[in-house]
Amino acid sequence: MARVIGLGGLFFKASDPAATRAWYADVLGIEFEPWGGVVFLPADAAAQPGAGTVFSPFSADTGYFAPSDAPFMFNLMVDDLEGVLARAARHGVHPVLRTPGEANGDFAHIMDPDGRKIELWQPRPMA
Numbered sequence: 074m075a076r077v078i079g080l081g082g083l084f085f086k087a088s089d090p091a092a093t094r095a096w097y098a099d100v101l102g103i104e105f106e107p108w109g110g111v112v113f114l115p116a117d118a119a120a121q122p123g124a125g126t127v128f129s130p131f132s133a134d135t136g137y138f139a140p141s142d143a144p145f146m147f148n149l150m151v152d153d154l155e156g157v158l159a160r161a162a163r164h165g166v167h168p169v170l171r172t173p174g175e176a177n178g179d180f181a182h183i184m185d186p187d188g189r190k191i192e193l194w195q196p197r198p199m200a
Contacts, residue, residue, distance in 0.1 A: 075152065079149070079150045081126060083129075094130060143188065157193055167183070177197060
């Protein structure tokens, strides 16, 4: 159907990512994975295999959010990445980065009108 189906992730810059993760672990009980984030799985994981919401602090000097200078980036899960990109193109919005065939699915980055980077993700069921 080529639409957004959920929030795939919230990524934000932190001056000390390890201390930030420790704070979220201590205060909110979030158990981070060794790669630096956590994946919150949907209540009905069978409805969208491979989907989940990632919460992850990044180093303050990360280049991953570029060309945006915003201190955060979000990821939106989509059901048809090519369809969503076609719709975006009709509005003059084109990807600044595409990474198809990743282990977790297909990704594309676009910019919103205020210069925030949005990562679009079509999940792939995990092995």
